[in-house]
Amino acid sequence: MNFKRAFRVWQRNATVYKKLYRSSLTLNFFEPMLYLVALGYGLGGFIEEIMGMTYIEFIAPGIVMSSAMFAACYECTYGTYVRMVYQKTFDAVLATPISFNELVLGELLWGTTKSLIYGTIIILVISLFGLIKSYFAIFLIPLIILCGLIFASLSLIATAIVPGIDSFNYFYTLVLTPIFLFSGIFFPVEDMPDVVVKLSQINPLMHLVNISRAFSYGKITQNFIYDLTIVIVYLIVLIPLPFILLKRRYLL
């Protein structure tokens, strides 16, 4: 594996994105802004305080993570699938010195880059709202990268196993939406029924949201180590899988 060649794949995607970003950039951060404003102020009007924060303070760090998550997911499901199947970009790349693993690494890092772009925009926006209260918030950047790597990997796994592009609906409805809703972004999961609490422990986004909240307000507790450990375990388990599964699907 040669990182420079993987970077070439990343560069190709960046070149295309640079041409098209105007149409996708605004739309992609419009949705998290809607959540922030509609729920933060709308629903927030009915909630006095949650874990010692106003409601918008409570949800903002989570929205950063969910935006990063969805950015990587869109890219590494629909984006990668189109490149692999419809545009045959994979075929073109593999006729050059780039190997399959380098191609997958390029895709993975590009998906992560999309997380970084959209996550960072949301950080900037919420800091304009005055919702960043600690210098620890600088660590949100590396956290977004971890979030991107996890969900880019998970999405590439989905891309490797879906029979067709329509099947991504199942991935979004049955996997990502529950991950998003039961991640503790909008309400603490601890107060839910026992089974939800247990299930949410395996939700990587929940741990990312916990860490994000800790960084945003500079409240690092001992749970931090636990959350970070789970995140790292996810990284170690998930990252190798796209390489194996995409190869199995693509190289007959």
Place this chain on the structure above:
Amino acid sequence: MGKNLTKYYKNFKALDSVSFEIKEGECFGFLGPNGAGKTTLMGMIYGFIFPSEGEIKIFDIKLNDKNLPQIKKRIGVIPQDNNLDPDLSVLENLIVYARYFDIPKKEATRRAMELLKFIKLEEWSNINVRKLSGGMQRKLIFARGLINDPDIIILDEPTTGLDPRSRRQIWDKIEFLKHSGKTLILTTHYMEEAEKLCDRLAIMDKGKILVIDTPKNLSDKFGGNLEHVYLNMTEG
């Protein structure tokens, strides 16, 4: 170059113990009906499709994961399918492709403009490839395959869909490449193209090579012109 190559897609045998040797500097053609296995074989030569059995040697080196990038640096591929980047312009397509070979931007631009001039698309360089006609895209794919100045050039139906004048331009270029000592591996459905360009031909059917010889010997041995020989031999 290729020895006992077999390829299964699931249970379907697309190539059945195919062996051939291509000499440096020659133009070698594969003829055969649709589905004969030509594209599968081409894909194997540049390491894109892995043989189920058998081996490929290029420059006397057996292909493996380690040496593949070095070898692919010296191969140019003109695929049968259109896999241009539809969101990029004509020039950007060439530059991005050149980047995969680590060709610096300045040099890539120089080579790209030269190739675009040759295929008469230099005025289209900043146009999105979606706006090109099918034949123009085909010519761009041809040019793209030459951007790394390859020693071995794989041409999978290079002139399909081209008008007569464009076809002649491509033929001239192929002749020129042959005279500069490049090795050319070509598939085609046009008998005159095979006759004109190829030093030797392999006629394939149903995953097997039926015969390998020079176009002239084929006509002499089996009687009639190349098209006759082809139609008599293949069923596909």
